[in-house]
Amino acid sequence: MSQVSSASETDVTSSYSTRRRSTLSKIRPPDFAKQDLARQLSKASSDYTEVASSSTRPTTPSGGGSRGTSLSDKAATVLKSGPLKEESSVLKNKKEYLVLTPAGLFKFRNRLAAIEQFPQVAVPTSAVEALSPVETIASFQEIGAKAEAHIPLERIVSIFKDEGTKPCFGLEVWWKESCAAGFFANIELNFSHPGDRDDWLKQIQYAVRQKTKALAADDSIPSELELDLACILEAKYPHQSAHLDIFPVVPRRPFGRLRSNNGEIKKGWRENSSFYMAFSKNICFLAHFTRSPTGQKVNPSIVQYGLVTISKVNAHTHDERFDLVFRLPLDTPRKLELSSRHHRNIVSRLFKSDTYLKPAWPLSTRREIFLVEGDSHQMPLPSGEDYGGFKRTLEAFLEGYHSVSVQWKVNWRNVKYAPEFQLLPSTDTPKYTAYQLLAVFRALRFNDFFKSLSFRGVDFSALSNVFDNSCRMEPTVWLSRTGKRSLTRDEFEVVEKSSVLFQEVIAMLLGSESIRHADFTAVLPKAPVVPTPGSSPTVHQGCEVVPPVVLLIRSLQSRCKSIILNGNYIGHVDVSEIHQTLQSQPNYLRGLGLSRCQLDEMSMITLWEGIHEQRQSLEHLELSSNFGCLEASRVSQTLWDTSNLRRLDLSSCLKGIIDGPLFRPWTTSPYEDPWSLEEVDLSGWKINFDTVSSFVRYLEVDESSCLRHLKLNSCGISGEVATAIFCRIGSGRDIHLYLNSNPLETGSTDWVDLIHGNEAPKRLHLDMIEFKHESNFDKLLTALADNNTIELLSLVGTGPPGRASPKTSSLFSAFLEKNRTLRYLDFSGYSGKLEDAHLGWGLSGALGGLKSNKTLRQLRIRNHDMGAAEDITELCRVIAQNQGLAMLDMQNNNFDHHQFSKVIHALELNRQIISFPISSSDRDHVLAKEKQAFSKSLKKSLKGSLGKSDSARLNSMLEWLRGHWDSEVKKAEDILQRNRDDYLNQALELDTEFLSSWDDAQLPSWLSRKPSGRDTTRARDSMISMSSTSSMLNENPSSPMLSTHKRSFSGRGFAVASEPAIHVYTVEEEESSTNPSPGIVGAARTGSPVEISHNDQLWMRKRTR
Structure with a gap:
């Protein structure tokens, strides 16, 4: 039959x-x-x-x-x-x-x-x-x-x-x-x-x-259907056509749309049909071709599955039948029951794809997926390119999960444990989707290339309180990549029943044996609200990142001993768990960050009891800006024993008065290790004399050379104390000193004389200093004009007590004209005191000194109401003629549309400025002002209703104004792009801290970060930020490409970094140095001005022509 x-x-x-x-x-x-x-x-x-x-x-x-x-x-x-x-x-x-x-x-x-x-x-x-x-x-x-x-x-x-x-x-x-x-x-x-x-x-x-x-020895010709399928897939996935393999298969059970609406099997669903399985680099396709009653072929229906979503492969070497189970996270499994005489090749292709796309994943994970009787697969060693296979794995997961690309980069500088993977916040959407986050987490799983992970500012709420245990087929990670570290049975059961985010954090920090540091800053800033069944009240859960971290600390099975949880909501249950864990595992953590976590005073006290047990191992501690404060006496008992501390941030965290110093970061005993503080922030606490003396004493010892940031904002520091600090810092020390919002005019102004005599650090913040006497502010401008040690200066909200006099404006212009050391200046007004802008309309003329300044690279002058001046000709001349500025920020200065057009015209004459941020608030201000003027002309209130004709006139005028403003903005964007495309401007090289302080999301990718002597951690620069699914990147990146254009302005100005070519990562390596560059430090410490090099002069002459 x-x-x-x-x-x-x-x-x-x-x-x-x-x-x-x-x-x-x-x-x-x-x-x-x-x-x-x-x-x-x-x-x-x-x-x-x-x-x-x-x-x-x-x-x-x-x-x-x-x-x-x-x-x-x-x-x-x-x-x-x-x-x-x-x-x-x-x-x-x-x-x-x-x-x-x-x-x-x-x-x-x-x-x-x-x-x-x-x-x-x-x-x-x-x-x-x-x-x-x-x-x-x-x-x-x-x-x-x-x-x-x-x-x-x-x-x-x-x-x-x-x-x-x-x-x-x-x-x-x-x-x-x-x-x-x-x-x-x-x-x-x-x-x-x-x-x-x-x-x-x-x-x-x-x-x-x-x-x-x-x-087998003869050539074979593909069938018409195979050619059609190849053309379809190559058109849709052109970058993966080289990896295309096609096999004829027979489905034993209906799949996808082959079932009727009621779920029953359609009759004759395989008649007049053919089925082909195709494999690209990241995707598996199952195509169903049908034939019409007239014999004509119909366009195929194609179902696609990500190769990384394969959950089970059941096959036998002597049976052509095989089953494939694909499953997206948070979804139901999709089973394909197939048969083909090519079954061995298909299973082998799947296994090789899994190995290639997830090279860091151990063989044990594949044994749980591929259940092939009578056959064994060898596990090839993972290749070492693309960050231990991370890039290709991430690309495969994103495509397999039908997700768009994410933005990420690899940091080599200014990180304690390099290289560091950093996921950047989404710029196209408010936040990443659950599948995008899962793709990143699973690409990082078992990866031993990175030493640090950073998710700073990335919203994890898409995975908040999400469970996937009912249909999940993927095994729970309980072993590290090499099997040396594992969870106990009880710990495994906890992970098995937990949320998706819990499981992924465990998989990342346990699966990889190289991760030392993880930054989860502001990933879950809000308290999640979970509806309680059967009742109207809601239950506020804690931060979902805390439980897996606590479990790993208790298990002692993760090498990650530095956890940053700043900016997240930490509930009382979380505080209790952290406290118990820190007390049960003394001297385990090296880093802990719990700033801005909405902790009340009781939670702060509870946490500090646990932190006290970690005092001998802690190197990094952040506990600032919470709701509650700690008694300084309690903190002092712990800090005296934290000799390994490198970074301490207790801003807005301390209260009370103590006898003696808060801590003594120096020792006279040869049997004790010296302190090596790098960053200290005690802002917001009225610091006592003994603590200041302790700091001054520390600045005198050689070990203080590694101190990079000293923040003493709003600490009640008088002019006398500031003078003592400046004296101990000395001339040109590579340190960033913050003295914002302190009464520095009280007691003495000798610190101003020290600035005039070059006894000042390289980076100085003097924001919100309210001078009571204009003469003292004029004295400061004079000192800054002659200073040749300060490279970064911030004077936000700092100025004379009233509106600036002509003398003050003249001194400010002379300061800009004479200073040849400053590279970054922020002289913005305080937005809350715009009506009392310190220089106001006079600032436009005071900027005249910039016309001959060729060394200042970044200038920010916001909130000075320069639009109040009827004539901004001098400002436009400065913009057009300046030959040094690369970045200029003049937002919130209330320019009208005529003034704004003049500024853009002046910008067109400048061929060096590559950053000119324009905010929408400037346009909104112009529109609101025009509305007010129109209403005033009609002698009607803005709240009153306008007639039809008046309303039409107003709308027409506002529409024209909006279009005019937008056209000027477009013109500015074209000008900036023109300047960015100029290869001479692509030599710009700025200090990392200067770039971090600049607020412009449109900065070009070729912009280089200046290698600095203060970078003692790593000597390799950050990698380019890239799109993970950029298919144009080569699978085997070539060796690091060095820049073909090199110009140097005495190590301070421009230095070429050509844009990386397609298929190539740009990695510029240099020798690691524990000391600053001799040329830079020598000039700074001797007090001699920085001369422009011969190359600089040649470049300037070319620009002048």
Whole structure:
């Protein structure tokens, strides 16, 4: 009994000579020459070895027939024959007969029909000797014509056991009707006994393999459907066409849309169809081609699955059936039950793809996915390029999860543990989706390249309180990559039942054995609100990042001992867990950040008790800007023993008065390790004299040379104390000193004289200093004009007590003209006191000194109401003629649209400025002002209603104004782009801290960060920020590309860094140095002015021309 879904016409020569290969690693274009499509007759071969079946024997002597390999000889050679299961009917019984030859499989109406074509079939079934062909037998074409079904072996797609519900033992045979077209036909062969079925299955599969081997040496031509599929996929995924492999498959169960709306299987869902599985670099496609009743092919329906979403592969080496289970996180599994004679190649392709796309993942993870009986896979060593395989893994996960790219970079400088992976906040959308975050987390899983992870400012709320345990098939990570670190059974069960975010944090920090530091700043800033079942109140949960971190600290199985949780909501339960963990594991943590976590005073006290137990190991502690404060006496008891401390931030955290210093960061004992503070922030606490003396004493010892930031804002520091600090800092020390909002005019102004005498640091913040006497402010401007040590200066909100006099404006202009050291100046007004702007309209003229200044690179002058001046000609001259500025920020100065147009025109004449931020608030101010003026002209209040004509006039005027403003903004953008494209400007090189202080999201990517002597941690620059799914990046990045243009302005100004070419990462390496550059420090410490080099002068002359 058999059922044929589609019969094929016999074309022996065409079918036999057709060549088929198991994989199509490269698809020919559809317009290849017609002669390439011509079928080639098979060559004579002596490699065929006919195998006699137990059911046939020769009817002629073996010597009477040729053993040649002609078509007729092959057709006459019978490998096996036998009856199918008898089919009973009302009229008569039908017992069909099956014959297998080295060239094809034949089904006849009965045994007599088979004997007519194959006389060998008439012999007793006990003969086992080799058969010889009969000379009088009909040709192969005649045989196919007289058989009910003829299946050329080279066209067989798959043969497998029937999985239907009929009480019989059957086989399904699928083959291509025509190699040129590629559509499938199938037949069901039913046997009376399972042994017969299994024997026939083995014999047919063996014959197909022998036929495939015989044809392997010849070229094969893809079918039309395969070519169509290749064209479709290459058009959609052009960057992955080189990785395209196509296999014909047979689905054993419906998938995707093949089911009806009610979920039942559609009738005849495989008729007039063909199915192909294609693999690109990151995606697996399953294409379903159908044929219309008129015989025309219909566009295929294609289902795609990410290769990294494969959850289970069930297969057997001797069974063509195999099952694939794909699953997206937070979704239900998708199962494909398939069959193909290429099943081994398909499983091997999946395994190799998993290995290639996730090279850092250990072999144990693949053993849980690939359940292949009778076969074993070798695990190749992961390659070392693209950050230990991170880039390709991230790209594969993003494409597999149908997500757009994320923005990230690799930091080498200014990080304690380099290299550091940093995920940047999304710029295209308010936050990343759950799938984007999961793609990043899983790409980082088991990665041993990075030493630090930073998610600063990235919103994790898409994964907040998300669980995926009901349908999850992926195993829970409880082992590290090498298996050296693991969770206990109890810990594993906790992770197994936890949220997705909990599990991913565990997988990242436990799976990788290289992570030392993790920054989760502001990932969950708000308290999550979870509805309570059956009640209206809500329950505020804590930060979901805290529980996995606590579990890992308790387990002692993670090498990550520095955790930053700043800016997150930390609940009382979290505080209790952290407190207990820190007390149970003394001296374990090296870094802890809990600033801006909305902690009340009781929570602060509880946390400090745990921090006290970590005092001897802590190197980094942040606990600033919380709701509660700590008594300074309590903090002092802990800080006296924190000799390993490097960074301390207790701003807005301390209260009370203590006897003696808060801590003494120096020692006179040779048996104690010296302190090596790098950053100290005690802002907001009225510092006592003993603590100041302790700092002053520390600044005198050699160990203080590593101190980079000293923040004493709003600490009640008088002029006398400031003078003592300036004296100890000395001339040109590479330190950033913050003295904002202190009464520095009280007691003494000798610190101003020290600035005049170059006894000042390189970076100085004097914001919000309210001078009571204009003479003292004028004295400061005079000192700054002659100073040659300060490179970064901030005077935000600092100025004379009233509106500036002409003398003050003149001194400010002289300061800008004479100073040759300053690189960064922020002289913005305080936005809350705009009506009392210190220089106001006079600032436009006071900036005249900039016309001859060629060393200042960054200038910010916000909130000075310069628009109040009717004439801004001098300001426009400065912008047009200045030859040093690269970045200028003049936002919130209330320019009207006429003044704004003049400023943009002046900007057009400047060919060096590459950053000119423009805020929408400036345009809004102009529109609001125009509304007010229009209403005033009508003598009506803004709140009153306007008539139709007046309203139309106002709207028309505002629309024109808005369009005019936007056109000017567009013009400014074009000017900036012109300047950025100028290769001379691409030499700009700024200090990392200067760039970090500049607020402009449109800064060009080629902008280089200046190597600084104060960078003692790493000597390699940050990598470029890149799109993770940028398909244009080379899979094997070449060696670091050095810049082809090099210019240096005495190490301070511009230095070329050419834009990296496609396919290449730019990594500029330099020797690590623990001391500042001799040229820079020498000039600074000796007090001599920084001279412009010969190269600078040449560059300036070129610019002047």
